[in-house]
Each structure stands twice: as C-alpha cells, then as structure tokens.
Amino acid sequence: MPEDDTIFRAAATLHRALAGKPIVRFESMYPAVTRVHDDHPLTASHVEKVSSSGKHVLMYFANGFVLRTHMRMNGSWHIYRPGERWQRPARDMRILIATADFEAVAFSVPVAEMIKTTALAKHRPLATLGPDLLGDRFDREEAIRRLRAHPDSQVAEALLNQRIAAGIGNVYKSEVLFSCRINPFVTVAALSDEQLACLIDTGRQLLLANVTSRLAPMTTYTGFRRTTRRDDPSERLWVYGRARLPCRRCGTPIEIRKQGTDARLTYWCSQCQAS
Numbered sequence: 001m002p003e004d005d006t007i008f009r010a011a012a013t014l015h016r017a018l019a020g021k022p023i024v025r026f027e028s029m030y031p032a033v034t035r036v037h038d039d040h041p042l043t044a045s046h047v048e049k050v051s052s053s054g055k056h057v058l059m060y061f062a063n064g065f066v067l068r069t070h071m072r073m074n075g076s077w078h079i080y081r082p083g084e085r086w087q088r089p090a091r092d093m094r095i096l097i098a099t100a101d102f103e104a105v106a107f108s109v110p111v112a113e114m115i116k117t118t119a120l121a122k123h124r125p126l127a128t129l130g131p132d133l134l135g136d137r138f139d140r141e142e143a144i145r146r147l148r149a150h151p152d153s154q155v156a157e158a159l160l161n162q163r164i165a166a167g168i169g170n171v172y173k174s175e176v177l178f179s180c181r182i183n184p185f186v187t188v189a190a191l192s193d194e195q196l197a198c199l200i201d202t203g204r205q206l207l208l209a210n211v212t213s214r215l216a217p218m219t220t221y222t223g224f225r226r227t228t229r230r231d232d233p234s235e236r237l238w239v240y241g242r243a244r245l246p247c248r249r250c251g252t253p254i255e256i257r258k259q260g261t262d263a264r265l266t267y268w269c270s271q272c273q274a275s
C-alpha cells in the first residue's frame, strides 16, 4: 500500500499538471463515473485542484464534482506528455484525463467515484477517517484520543487503522515503532501517554519530511523514503525490508512476522523494542 506521503506527492503533481487547464479528453472504465461525465461533461470543464486525504486522491472539477480514487495495493496515477509511451499496459488503464499538455492516467485503481462537492464532507469513508497526519490542521490530541479508544488493539495494527489517524502505511508502521522503541505486539493499553505521543509525532514527522524532501517523479508508487536521515538510498529505512540484517543501532538481526487479520509484515528489533 502506498504511504500517505506518496499519495500527497501524487496529488501535488497532478495538481501542477492539470489545474486550470481545459480538459480535452476524459475516459473511464467505471460506468458510474462515466455516467456523471455523460450528464455533466468534464470536457467542458477543468480541474480546480487536486488534494489528498489519507490515502484518497481528491480531484475537484469546476462542474461541481469531485473524483475520489483510492490506490489500495496496486493502483497508481501517472502523468505523461501526449504521445509518450505508458509505463503500464493500456489494459490496466481505469481513468484518463487529458489536457493539451498532459495525460493523467489512473492504472489499476480499484476505487473511483464521482461525488458532488457539496456532499463531500459527509461522504463515507472520508467522513470516518481519523485526523490526517499530513493535514495542515492535524489534531494531535484527537489522534491520541482515538488510539486510547482501541485499548485491546496491538499497537502496530492500531497504527494502520485509518480511522484512528490517517496516514501510516505498512512501511512507516514498522519504522515509527522502531523510532519510539516500542514492541509492535503490545496492546495500546500497555503504552504510556508519552509513548502514544511519540508514535503520532514521529509518524507525522516522517510523513512530512518525505513530502518536502524531494518531489517525486511522475509515478506515485516508488516514493523515496528516508527515516534514517542518511542520504544513501540503500540506507533509507531502519527496519522495514531488513529481515535478518543487523539492527542499525545494536546489531541484533531484525525480525519479521505477519501480523493482524490482513497478515501485514511487521519488522522489529527484539533488543531495541523489547517491550
């Protein structure tokens, strides 16, 4: 699953490419999306802005509709110059929006729908998302309160729960827990307020740092992540993807285990994160 910083950058890139320019072509493989286009043609409109909310990309059109897409595991937005060769097969194309200068293509996006802009605030699942870790008005206390409301959750699972706080994906889950030296398998109830604050604050810091550190190329999936504050890309993560390699702090081999109902991989150091 792409992390929120990747989605955020994808939205910013889409915004720069598309905003304000007349749409010259629109295609969709989703009948319900196509129907809105039939009734309220997007080719007579333009993109006003593109933003992200959690893992959702929201594309606001001047005709009063918002296109919501969710990347899930395999979806991504790409941007191409007209005529440029696509990096994924055309059969994976789900939505295409073209201006005179750019083509934005959503590949394998499993969720796409048109929502009236006026109905957006009450729209599920956006309305149920927890505070957005990348948001300008991020509500830290509310995120901590929502964590506390899940005392029996293992903390690694709670970090992935987007209704608690929107933003942390499977990579940052392990990285944040390592940074705060918290064992992924303890329950939220076992953690102090300081520990919960560490998780939330570190998650926000990592996400924000990766948004501002460099602008992504046009694909949204291979976002360069840096949690070690080192510049070598091979050194960019503390524990994620480093099973059996020595811990960067203490040398103990990093452990890996599937965790939770979705069996997401968790990486941790049994020494640094003993409890």
Ligand SMILES: [Zn+2]
Pocket: 247, 248, 249, 250, 251, 252, 269, 270, 271, 272, 273
């Ligand atoms: Zn260690």
